[in-house]
Amino acid sequence: MGRAFVYVILGGGVAAGYAALEFARRGGYSRGELCIISEEAVAPYERPALSKGYLLPEGAARLPGFHTCVGANDELLTPKWYKEQGIELVLGTKVISADVRRKTLLTGTGETISYKTLIIATGARALKLQEFGIQGSDASNICYLRNIDDADKLVSVMKSCPGGNAVVIGGGYIGMECAAALVTNKIRVTMVFPEKHCMGRLFTPKIAEFYENYYTSKGVTFVKGTVLTSFEKDTTGKVTAVILKDGRHLPADMVVVGIGIRANTSLFEGQLMMSTENGGIKVNGQLQTSDSSVYAVGDVAAFPIKLFDDDIRRLEHVDSARRTGRHAVASILDPSKTRDIDYLPFFYSRVFTLSWQFYGDNVGEVVHFGDFTSSSPRFGAYWVNKGRIAGAFLEGGSREEYEAISIAVRREAVVTDMGELEKQGLALAIQESQKEVPDSGLAVVGKPTYAWHATAGVIAAVSIAAIGYWYGRKRRRW
Numbered sequence: 001m002g003r004a005f006v007y008v009i010l011g012g013g014v015a016a017g018y019a020a021l022e023f024a025r026r027g028g029y030s031r032g033e034l035c036i037i038s039e040e041a042v043a044p045y046e047r048p049a050l051s052k053g054y055l056l057p058e059g060a061a062r063l064p065g066f067h068t069c070v071g072a073n074d075e076l077l078t079p080k081w082y083k084e085q086g087i088e089l090v091l092g093t094k095v096i097s098a099d100v101r102r103k104t105l106l107t108g109t110g111e112t113i114s115y116k117t118l119i120i121a122t123g124a125r126a127l128k129l130q131e132f133g134i135q136g137s138d139a140s141n142i143c144y145l146r147n148i149d150d151a152d153k154l155v156s157v158m159k160s161c162p163g164g165n166a167v168v169i170g171g172g173y174i175g176m177e178c179a180a181a182l183v184t185n186k187i188r189v190t191m192v193f194p195e196k197h198c199m200g201r202l203f204t205p206k207i208a209e210f211y212e213n214y215y216t217s218k219g220v221t222f223v224k225g226t227v228l229t230s231f232e233k234d235t236t237g238k239v240t241a242v243i244l245k246d247g248r249h250l251p252a253d254m255v256v257v258g259i260g261i262r263a264n265t266s267l268f269e270g271q272l273m274m275s276t277e278n279g280g281i282k283v284n285g286q287l288q289t290s291d292s293s294v295y296a297v298g299d300v301a302a303f304p305i306k307l308f309d310d311d312i313r314r315l316e317h318v319d320s321a322r323r324t325g326r327h328a329v330a331s332i333l334d335p336s337k338t339r340d341i342d343y344l345p346f347f348y349s350r351v352f353t354l355s356w357q358f359y360g361d362n363v364g365e366v367v368h369f370g371d372f373t374s375s376s377p378r379f380g381a382y383w384v385n386k387g388r389i390a391g392a393f394l395e396g397g398s399r400e401e402y403e404a405i406s407i408a409v410r411r412e413a414v415v416t417d418m419g420e421l422e423k424q425g426l427a428l429a430i431q432e433s434q435k436e437v438p439d440s441g442l443a444v445v446g447k448p449t450y451a452w453h454a455t456a457g458v459i460a461a462v463s464i465a466a467i468g469y470w471y472g473r474k475r476r477r478w
Helices: 014-026 047-051 079-084 148-160 173-184 205-217 318-333 399-410 418-424 426-433 451-477
Strands: 002-004 007-010 034-037 087-090 095-099 104-107 112-114 117-120 124-126 165-169 188-193 221-224 228-233 239-244 249-251 254-257 261-263 280-282 294-296 301-305 311-313 346-351 354-360 365-371 378-385 388-395
Touching: 007 014, 014 034, 014 087, 014 318, 047 148, 047 173, 079 087, 117 318, 148 254, 165 173, 165 249, 173 188, 173 205, 173 254, 173 346, 205 221, 205 378, 205 388, 239 254, 294 318, 318 346, 354 399, 365 418, 378 418, 378 426, 388 399, 399 426, 418 426
Parallel strands: 002 112, 007 034, 007 117, 034 087, 117 294, 165 188, 165 254, 188 221, 280 301
Antiparallel strands: 095 104, 104 112, 124 261, 228 239, 239 249, 301 311, 346 354, 354 388, 365 378, 378 388
């Protein structure tokens, strides 16, 4: 038994939802020719909501409120929407093998699904403690956060230990955002990670110090420079303490693990060209793999960044998933008019009352600016490489200010005096943004403005929980 489609999107994450919207707006397919295959039981949703609005103790975001594409202030793609658009959702379905040469996918139920064009949107999976030899890491009060089932478990475990102790393993995105959510739920938090400071892949020591001090003021304890080695458990098998390499025992009613992700490439290894450095499927500027009928998008795709002289990068962030999903569809349906993707790497986060955005690459010499001490902080940093701005970070900015730093990075603003740059701070980016220059092709497809990036970040980072809650309530009234 089997089914045949013209277009198959494999994976049901953020990139899949934005690809589906692009297909619907461009047309180019007939009813029943396009499907999304997902292991999850629900239609694509905005994954950032899981570590933000979904974990709120009151007014928490719930589906259908945060299906894609509300994170970019666009349509809400409910299952009804897919049906109306003639897009088939094949949910709760695991693909166990792929044959690129024959253009077929085999599901766990034994069904063969064939395609003419495949978009791989398989995303990434959370790294598990078992992979590092940690025994007993299958306890019921150990949580990860990658999908909605993980989020449901995390909410359930939080509710089971009000006022209790949580140990967060990892000091990156998930660790920081989950720690904030736990505090909001009145749970005492200790964060453990081996690095010298939090967000080690992005933050400078000075930036990290600010956020660590802020978290400390909220009651979070940091244990740095060591790792988890084992657990203490009770007679039911639940973790009661985390044992560290330095010998310390940390009491724990629950454990949250955020130690990174790994791209889901296994179905295509040996069939498509991989990026060994980045751990993803290598694609060109059209998001096309080494097989012309297969495209890859989102966390699984390693694609060239024009701003970095076409250096191949695999970017683990929702904005990249949204943009690459849309771009791949444009490349498929209108290749002659679709330029190579010209993506400006963009990351953001919002925790407590704080909100930051970063653009570009954190390479070169760092110059900090702004006020790190105010009760309403507004500060940032530039990374200067070979006399030009390569990256920029800003906490507490306005929409216009975030847009300004994105423009300064995109245009690789010239820096002749580092001392003067420190004095000017944000003013340099604002001045740069006010210059009239020819369009540099920031667009993924067509010619949107720089503001799309900054606006999308503000909407998604600041408001995704509110958007999800509002949409959910509004649609329940209809």
